Amino acid sequence: VQLQASGGGLVQAGGSLRLSCVVFGRTLGRYALAWFRQAPGKEREFVAAMDWSNGRTSHADSMKGRFTISRDIARNILYLQMNSLKVEDTAVYYCAADHYGSSSTYSVSYDSWGQGTLVTVSS
Numbered sequence: 001v002q003l004q005a006s007g008g009g010l011v012q013a014g015g016s017l018r019l020s021c022v023v024f025g026r027t028l029g030r031y032a033l034a035w036f037r038q039a040p041g042k043e044r045e046f047v048a049a050m051d052w053s054n055g056r057t058s059h060a061d062s063m064k065g066r067f068t069i070s071r072d073i074a075r076n077i078l079y080l081q082m083n084s085l086k087v088e089d090t091a092v093y094y095c096a097a098d099h100y101g102s103s104s105t106y107s108v109s110y111d112s113w114g115q116g117t118l119v120t121v122s123s
Helices: none
Strands: 002-006 009-012 017-024 032-038 045-051 057-059 067-072 077-082 091-098 117-122
Touching (some): 017 091, 017 117, 032 067, 077 091
Antiparallel strands (some): 002 017, 017 077, 032 091, 045 057, 091 117
8 A cells, every 4th residue: 555644734832733644555454554753863653543444543642632543434544633732742743554454553563654744833
């Protein structure tokens, strides 16, 4: 599969953004899709994941309640709604796909990645 992320930009602290990830190439069936982020000088970090076969989701504890992963099944789009953004949420956000459907929090489990979209939160 191929993934294309978009929706990043500059936002003030406390604001909101919605990221989108369009998935091309095949039906998603038993795939798991996820969002990760990577801030400058830091390791890639799990944000949220969804089992495409049943819609079950998981979110990183540190972002639970502020970030929500969702989807448009008909259009093969994965979303990340981000509310109450903080300066420390500044990062490049990536969408990823795991054809084994693990919904893992580990980036090595994902075999397809989008190009990333930059989110900058100003104070």
